[in-house]
Amino acid sequence: MPEGHSVHRITRQFERNFVGHVVHASSPQGRFAVGAAELDGRRMIDARAVGKQMFLGFEGDVWLRVHLGMYGAWDFAGDILMDATIASANGRMGQTNQRGTFLDAPNPDAVVFDSAGENSLTSIGAPRTTRLRMSESEKEGNGLETFPPEPIGQVRVRLLTDTICADLRGPTACEVLDPAQVEAIVAKLGPDPLLDPGAVAEERFTSVVRKKPTPIGLLLMDQNVVAGIGNVYRAELLFRARLNPHTPGKQVPEELVRELWRDWSKLLRIGVETGQMMTMDDLDPEAYRAAMASREDRHWVYKREGLPCRVCGTHIVLEEMGARKLYWCPSCQA
DNA sequence: TAATTATGACGAC
């Protein structure tokens, strides 16, 4: 269940491993057979992430748009070249073998390599415990002996080069577009801090929020206001700003809106580097490491309903907002 | 075996 950071990470994988290569496209599941045929045999020339959407550009002005939705995921197999940023982050966080590849698998971006290092496999998207277990058994010599591997589960589209295989499963959107259609979709999306890191985006976000009567807790999830924030980052950003989720956008002090934008930029960068939605970055180094290692201790309020607030001890509240679960501290975020 | 859950988003009322 990826938010913006995962999509940026996946896009980097495509930049590193696919851009410049001729791609064989297919749809093992069959549901994307027509689209795959349009892409098949073309050279990939671009990979872009905007919020939670990814656009892969192919020669001949053909684009593939993918949105993972709640449980979509990409699985990479083969001789994967890790993006420098991702590789170094992994090296920092987990155990590494002699080749420097990553052995431990911190969810939600499960990055798993067999110890031989040859037949690597990585999955970015929804947590896939089965897949992890499989990888562990593969370490002991089963499976992944052939390339490309047998598709696992419902694979909507498979993109293949000589050395890399990428399988897409469970996307909410997977379609072939022309450049004008891509432009139309991107134009509707709100700013993404990694796309335009300058003051223009901050200005755009701030002015939109400051005009709306909509609760800030809904605005942060609105992809047309700001792209890439999902349910986890929403709850955490609001807590970090000590902001009541029900506050109408127009009533949030301007400086606080700007702080929200800058904080989102910061958390997104951390997420892209580490592959985890760490939102308690202000900890001392030791506590930070412990928090990273634990699934439960990584957030201020997300999934902590009924537990004491880490700051004031008040029980964290769970309520529905925008048909999604919203966690917040009624005392800190009064 | 069925219900439940998940870090989305859309369209019909």
Add this chain to the structure above:
DNA sequence: TCGTCCTAATTAC
């Protein structure tokens, strides 16, 4: 506000 779609793991029965 609801139903619907995409998938797979976990939990309940």
